[in-house]
Amino acid sequence: MRIYLACHPDSRLEIDWLFLFNKLPPDQWFSADYAYKTSGWLKVHTNIRKRQRILTQISEGYQSGEYDWSEYRSQILKRINMHVLKLHQHHGVEDEGFFPEFIRMYPQLQAGFEILGRDHVRLDALLDKLQVQNDTLARSEVEDKALAEQLHQTLVDATDLLSQHLTDEEDLVIPILGLRQG
Template sequence: MSLSTENNVSQKALDDDLFTLSPRHPDSRLEADWLFLFNKLPPDQWFSADYAYKTSGWLKVHTNIRKRQRILTQISEGYQSGDYDWSAYRSQMLKRINMHVLKLHQHHGVEDEGFFPEFIRMYPQLQAGFEILGRDHLRLDALLDKLQVQNDMLARSEVEDKGLSEQLHQTLMDGTDLLSQHLTDEEDLVIPILGLRQG
């Protein structure tokens, strides 16, 4: 093969890649054949005038989840690096963790008991994808319960307890990794359903 032919083949491969939609992060657990709706309604259209009124509510909830998780992690990292004393750290963390745990448990409950079964009835071929998301909820809920126990300990710990703060920080980091993957996979599966359904 000549160099010019090889370059043309390479350019064609690059051009093809531009038009080959794939999940939005490389660690996605979604199978290619589950993305038939994602291919009809890719992320660059989720906030367009035709779809935003159906998709923006769910995406806003996820934005708030990510924001709360990020703020908690930043405060925890700030304490670890000496930016906060024990009293300021506790006052910043206690109510935020309680609210975050409550809202995430509520969100998972609404999805598990309402939305996910409805979506599976609409698209039975996506059941395996929703089962992945359901297993994520079990893992996330266990981490949230652990975080709540640690937060309750923090509420009782008026004397500085670096060991507790390190345990809490690790739980936040474990939750951040799982939450990031879960929310993106969920959006790639769910947002096109919301945007394309009638009514």
């Protein structure tokens, strides 16, 4: 059997937590045998990454002068509200439902899920900060470049953490979903 390492070089997952990952490596996640079990979770993560990328691109567009203040606000305000709401909902479902279930199934993975849980705390704090900044932006009719820069930095920080978190989560969760019975 080929031994796989986690999908990304910055993985925080211990090698002995990847025993399921080695049974169902990423090149099989979308195969006919597993896609019906794994594709839903992966699609949610794809959408999270897409929304985050769009927000960052809009913010970069304003920073570079591609958008004026009015266009920037019209492009980003509703998108941030929706993104924050969906991420909070996603974390709630994982923290209250899926992660405890997965820990019961595989207690030896508890430390890995604790990492993901701590990520949720950090991400939720960033999302709350982003929402406060977005609320301020909604009330700010006059151009406020400092606010836009602060919001941009929060997006960058969230993007960095989300990238690592989602990949670690996939390396831990997708094999569980794919290999479980039923």
